[in-house]
Structures are given as C-alpha cells and as structure tokens.
Amino acid sequence: GEDVEQSLFLSVREGDSSVINCTYTDSSSTYLYWYKQEPGAGLQLLTYIFSNMDMKQDQRLTVLLNKKDKHLSLRIADTQTGDSAIYFCAESTEVSGGGADGLTFGKGTHLIIQP
Amino acid sequence: GAGVSQTPSNKVTEKGKYVELRCDPISGHTALYWYRQSLGQGPEFLIYFQGTGAADDSGLPNDRFFAVRPEGSVSTLKIQRTERGDSAVYLCASSLYQGDTQYFGPGTRLTVL
Numbered sequence: 410g411e412d413v414e415q416s417l418f419l420s421v422r423e424g425d426s427s428v429i430n431c432t433y434t435d436s437s438s439t440y441l442y443w444y445k446q447e448p449g450a451g452l453q454l455l456t457y458i459f460s461n462m463d464m465k466q467d468q469r470l471t472v473l474l475n476k477k478d479k480h481l482s483l484r485i486a487d488t489q490t491g492d493s494a495i496y497f498c499a500e501s502t503e504v505s506g507g508g509a510d511g512l513t514f515g516k517g518t519h520l521i522i523q524p
Numbered sequence: 525g526a527g528v529s530q531t532p533s534n535k536v537t538e539k540g541k542y543v544e545l546r547c548d549p550i551s552g553h554t555a556l557y558w559y560r561q562s563l564g565q566g567p568e569f570l571i572y573f574q575g576t577g578a579a580d581d582s583g584l585p586n587d588r589f590f591a592v593r594p595e596g597s598v599s600t601l602k603i604q605r606t607e608r609g610d611s612a613v614y615l616c617a618s619s620l621y622q623g624d625t626q627y628f629g630p631g632t633r634l635t636v637l
Contacts, residue, residue, distance in 0.1 A: 413566075440623075451528075451615060451628045451629055451630040451631050452615065452628040453628075454625060454627060497567075499566075511557055511583060512559075512567075512569065512626060513569070514566030514568070516565055
C-alpha cells in the first residue's frame, strides 16, 4: 500500500535554512508535492516535482528527490516567521498502475521558527 | 480569478443528523476531489469526480457517505446519520484534468455533538 512519512516537528532559527524530509513507499509515484497549511486555513500548493527529476528550485524553495531511496526534501532558505506552518508531503500515482486517483499525504511537519 | 470555495465554513450538528457540504471548483476544472482531515493528520482521499461521474469512490468510509456532481461543476458531499467520529475538516480540491495539480479550498469544519 501507499505510505508517506514525515517528521512531526522541525524547529529552526529565523534566517537559517529549514529542511523538511519525507519518505514514500510507492515506486509508481508520478508527481510529488509540497503543500503548506497555516492555522485554520486550507492547503496552499508550494511546489511539486515530477518523478523523473531530481531537483527543482523556485526562489527560496529547493526540492530534492532521490527516487532510488524514495526520499523527498524541501529546503526553505532564509526562513522567516511567515513560514511558520504545517508542511505536507503528498504523492500521486499512475491510475493505470493501480494507484488511487487522489493524493496520498503524510501527517505533516510543524515548522516552528525561533526568533 | 476565484479559487475553490466551500460552504459552510463551519457546521455543527447533532449525532444522527444529515448534513450536506458544498464545493465550488475552479471554473473549467473537470476533476474534483473530496478529502477528510482529522485533527493531527494529513488529508485522506474520499472520492474523485471526472465530469459528472464518480470515477473513484474507494476512500468513502461507509455507505453513510455519498457525493454528487450533477452538472459537472458544483459538488455536494452528503453524510447521513452522522456520528461523532465524522468530526473533521472536509476539504475539496479541483484540477484541470485528472492527474494535474490539485488546488484546495479552505475546507468545512464539521463538528458532530
């Protein structure tokens, strides 16, 4: 079955880089996503990476994918107080390969910013 | 442009009652998804529509849950004989087509007393 694992908490100092890690089990994953959820709000898409890529950069965000180890990471450079939120890793799989049509999410990583 | 909208934002009901939750997807998006997010958990997939038909309802927990999308746009998630364990945030997402990036609404927080 599909499973996505994340650490529950990450604490960093303002201005440092944050690295949030995620592991998944389904080798037929096609896209991997990072969503951000602030208190009381819905999920905001941050970035995504196709499974045949190993890196994607978008301003302060860098996504690294190690497909062999089924490991995904999100690096946030120069972390700010506004980055405080829960970050969800999610995967989608090929429906033709038996994957579900919906995304499979991890439990989320709470990013805590220390002043 | 408008994003995905969901109504109501909050719903409090009593055990055993019937509730309906509404989702308005992004205009032009053919695919629509419902998820349920319990406290401290990530969203869990419930059901997916491609156009008017439910293409995958494998995530619905039991037959008390049902969803429709009669005109291929707005969708309604219906829960019969609600139970306290149904309390959660119900999220709706839409995408241009199946497999494309999903954009989420703000959710409906359902509380069953």
